[in-house]
Amino acid sequence: MPASTVFVAPYALPSTLKFVSAAAMLPETVFGIIAQESRESFLARVDPRVGACVAGFVQVQDAHDPDQLEAAVRQMAGALGTGxxxxxxxxxxxxxxxxxxxxxxLRIRGMDAAEARRFRDKAHMKDVLRANDLPCARHVLAHDRETALAFAREVMPLVAKPPAGAGAKDTFRVERIEDLESWMERVPPSPSRPLLLEEFVQGTEYSFDSVSIGGQHVFHSISEYAPTPLQVMETPWIQWTVLLPREIRTPEFASILEAGPRALDALGMVEGMTHMEWFRRHDGSIAISEVAARPPGAQFTTMISYAHDTDFYRVWAEASVFGRFQAPERKYAAGAAYLRGQSSGAPGHGAPGHGAPGGGGQRVARVTGLDEIRSRLGDLVVEADIPSPGQPKSSSYEGEGYVILRHPETDVVRRGLQFVVETLRVGLEG
Structure with a gap:
């Protein structure tokens, strides 16, 4: 009897559709979609071969509402013909x-509400990690101004974020008590809207991306950010890179290879992929920043696929639907350079504050350096999304495009990524 699978995707975003396609085309599966847009609108952006695999479609007003979602899943069980x-x-x-x-x-296999909360509520997550003697940044969930200020006087600099934030999104750095006081005057913390404050960990930031099956850790990949995501969010014009070194079972990564799986066990990861962000401080110690019970974004799944010569979108789908996984060999180093627009007239890399997320009506005017990239990097480039003149400035921290490189030697990829961000320029106007 085929497995009945329902994918909840509020909108047909390009990044989401890669996972939708992988799940829809699994054999021995009856597949349905719950979305906030209409069937016609959603499937118009899907490959016709994938659309042919969609046996059921239910539209809801708010896919984040458990009551609406439950009603849609019950309706889908009938639409799929499986009950x-x-x-x-x-x-x-x-x-x-x-x-x-x-x-x-509905007694569907997978992560339950308590487990999901440990991943989604970042303050609760850190409480769990600390209770299990796992390294993470000091933190406090402040429900009032006095608690926030007391923590800030002890731990400075720090970062502030909502408890249910995602990565560096909605996160900002605080270096002076006065800045925190000013911010809390505008958005005062309260029991209904608490503020999560954390130690600002300084060092190199990495990710630990993993696959779990039946509650067991079965695979991991390590990636290095340059610069850190917070620096990228603070500096909208800066072009940044992510590197997946080929060799990760080295003394350099021994601490996270021990702590990463323990953290997933403590948080209760069941099946699928996770994305963990962690730091190596200047003294060599590590700190886990946060963990998300979802596949990584920003082309990470694509890069992991290139590093292993394996389609990890399908890997995620098979792990999530059937609970099966076969570990592939890591054959290459891989990495991405993220291309972000720079305002005209700005010296060097551009001017801070120019071309901020949202774009203010700015558009891509020109892209320079492509000939040099093609000439020097050649076959190292395995995928690229090059901005086109007239394209609106992106509202995402990923920027206007990217270039993905792959090679058996890590240093070759590292140098290639640096060459891309130093050579390729996206000019903005408007």
Whole structure:
């Protein structure tokens, strides 16, 4: 009997559709989609071969509402002709708790509500990590101004974020008590809207991306950011890179190879992929920043695929739907250079504050350096999304485009990424 799988995807975003396609085309599966846009609008952006695999489609007003989601899943069980749903999946972090609540209500296999909360509530997550003697940044969940200021006087600099934030999104650095006081005058913390404050960990930032099956850690990949995501968010014009070194079972990564799986066990990861961000401080110690119970974004899954010569979108789908996984060999180093527009008239890399996310009506005017990239890097480039003149400035920290490189030697990829960000320029006007 085929497995009945329902994918919750509020909108047909390009990054989401890669995972939708992988799940829809699994054999021995009856597949349905729950979305906030119409069937016609959603499937118009899907490959016709994938669309042919969609046996059911239910539109809801708010996919993050567990009650609406539960009603849609019940309706989908009938639409698929199976009378049941075996797998309820989705990749967006804000959806994970709602998905888990519905799984628990309808007795669908997978992460339950308590487990999802440990991943989604970043303050609760750090409490769990500390209780299990796992290294993480000092933190406090401040429900009032006095608690926030007391922590800030002890721990400075620090970062502030909402408890249910995703990565560096909505995160900002605080280096003076006066800055925190000013911010809390505008958005005062309260029991209903607490503020998560953390030690600002200084060092090199990495990710630890993993696959779990049946509650067991079965695979991991390590990536290095340059510069850190917070620096990228603070400096909208800066072009940045992510490097996946070929060799990761080295003394350099011994601490995270021990702590990473323990953290997943403590948080209760069941099946699928996770994205963990962690730091190596200047003294060599590590600190886990946060963990998301979802696949990584920003082309990470694509890079992991290139590094292993394996389609990790399909890997995620098979792990999530069937609970199966076969570990591939890491054959290459891989990496991405993210291309972000720079305002005209700005010296060097551009001017801070120019071309901020949202774009203010700015558009790509020119792209320079492509000939040099083609001449010097050649076959190292395995995928690229080059901005086109007239393209609106992106509202995402990923920028206007990217270039992905791959080679058996890590240093070759590292040098190539640096060459891309130093050579390729995206000029903005407007």
């Amino acid at each position: 049941r749903v075996d797998s309820l999946i989705g990749i967006l972090e804000p959806l994970q708790e709602a998905l888990a609540i519905v799984r628990e209500r």
